[in-house]
Amino acid sequence: MPEKLEAGALEVIRRLTDNGFEAYMVGGCVRDKCLGRKVKDYDIATAARPEQVQSLFKRTIPTGLQHGTVTVLIDRVPYEVTTFRKEGDYEGYRRPSEVEYIDSLHEDLQRRDFTMNAMALDRYGRLIDPFGGQDDLREKRLRCVGCAEERFREDALRMLRCLRFAAEYGLEPEPETWSALLRMKPLLGHIAMERVQAELLRMLAGANPNLAVELLCKSGVLEHTKLKLRLASIAEGKPWPDVETLPDELHRLAYMYIRIGATPEQAEADMRHLACSKQQTDNVRLMVAAYEQLRHEAVETAMPDGEDLPEVREWLKRQWLLAAIRYGRDTLRSVHKLYSLEAERTHSQSVWAAEGRVWLDAMPVSEVSELAVSGQALLRKFAPAKPGPWLGRLLAALLEDTALGKLLNEPESLLKAAEAYYEQIRENPCR
Numbered sequence: 001m002p003e004k005l006e007a008g009a010l011e012v013i014r015r016l017t018d019n020g021f022e023a024y025m026v027g028g029c030v031r032d033k034c035l036g037r038k039v040k041d042y043d044i045a046t047a048a049r050p051e052q053v054q055s056l057f058k059r060t061i062p063t064g065l066q067h068g069t070v071t072v073l074i075d076r077v078p079y080e081v082t083t084f085r086k087e088g089d090y091e092g093y094r095r096p097s098e099v100e101y102i103d104s105l106h107e108d109l110q111r112r113d114f115t116m117n118a119m120a121l122d123r124y125g126r127l128i129d130p131f132g133g134q135d136d137l138r139e140k141r142l143r144c145v146g147c148a149e150e151r152f153r154e155d156a157l158r159m160l161r162c163l164r165f166a167a168e169y170g171l172e173p174e175p176e177t178w179s180a181l182l183r184m185k186p187l188l189g190h191i192a193m194e195r196v197q198a199e200l201l202r203m204l205a206g207a208n209p210n211l212a213v214e215l216l217c218k219s220g221v222l223e224h225t226k227l228k229l230r231l232a233s234i235a236e237g238k239p240w241p242d243v244e245t246l247p248d249e250l251h252r253l254a255y256m257y258i259r260i261g262a263t264p265e266q267a268e269a270d271m272r273h274l275a276c277s278k279q280q281t282d283n284v285r286l287m288v289a290a291y292e293q294l295r296h297e298a299v300e301t302a303m304p305d306g307e308d309l310p311e312v313r314e315w316l317k318r319q320w321l322l323a324a325i326r327y328g329r330d331t332l333r334s335v336h337k338l339y340s341l342e343a344e345r346t347h348s349q350s351v352w353a354a355e356g357r358v359w360l361d362a363m364p365v366s367e368v369s370e371l372a373v374s375g376q377a378l379l380r381k382f383a384p385a386k387p388g389p390w391l392g393r394l395l396a397a398l399l400e401d402t403a404l405g406k407l408l409n410e411p412e413s414l415l416k417a418a419e420a421y422y423e424q425i426r427e428n429p430c431r
């Protein structure tokens, strides 16, 4: 498959050059080839204008004509073909009128962000590397092309890209690039939050999320976005634990909110700001909320030092299982991972970190739908009583007792227990 992908790119380049237009592979694909990494997609830069590209290929899509980009389909695989241009406009965020076409590959490469992203390959596989990208990669150096300040001014998002690439590829930002980043970071305030979100989540999902978090802390870049994620407050001298042990970027984000002491509402507002999906936002809010609630309970009932009292342990188990009912078993599985990480970082004993997973696995039910009796069965049993709030309360009581192991999840024992609850609820209808 990778060979097929590359063969398609070469076909595009050959067709363009056979028709008198210079054309090269550029950007991330050249970088990844130099690093021996798998190439995800091939971008092609050419001297041909968009309408000339369109006329040379049977299947094209005008994906970004105003920025000079035409997508060419070869065997249904898309290749982005972009006319050499002077201004950045790498993601279509500038007004079309600012795009200025040029005839020189060199000038096109000069406007790109980092030396490793400013290399090209011609149809014969010859590398064009005017700014020393390959040397930088060899020396594990991340360096802006030319004046770093100018590159960051052209597109402030490049500062986040800088941190992402440094973490992902294990590169050290070169001193001039790093100091320009520290000077220019206030410009991040003007960047669309969707773009910040994409970079942030990619960084946290990447090959080295620990280094990504460390660089975010060290650079203080997020402080200049509209986010509440102020990491500098926890950066000082304290090592971050191994966030890589958390399963994905959302757990890592939730952990960061917990570490800065954000409330679930603050985390939610922040993620809305970031234009995260509702599902992502709910996920993180629930993790932060469940974690916070449990932490609050744990502080109230701190185990006396060095002691392990069975009644306290029992109480902690009850809080844990009640939280699993309230926030969902999956959320509590996530919270268990967060507690375990925190316990490791603070070298502290945590009953939840030690036992939480086992308790969750052994929990017979965590939601009403798992009960061996349905609302319908209860309505039949207590006919002619009409459906009403009593039914919800009754099911909640059965769920809690079954989850805590006081009742067996079998129709007979549940229906029997329901009789007693039904009487209590009828006697106290307002509770």
Ligand SMILES: Nc1ccn([C@@H]2O[C@H](COP(=O)(O)OP(=O)(O)OP(=O)(O)O)[C@@H](O)[C@H]2O)c(=O)n1
Pocket: 026, 027, 028, 029, 043, 088, 090, 091, 111, 112, 113, 114, 117, 118, 155, 157, 158, 161
């Ligand atoms: N803000 C940006 C975005 C992109 N580019 C240039 O456009 C190329 C393609 O950008 P993109 O597809 O966004 O990223 P890649 O570098 O391919 O890397 P990745 O796919 O990992 O994001 C980059 O290599 C770089 O030369 C740039 O100079 N400035």
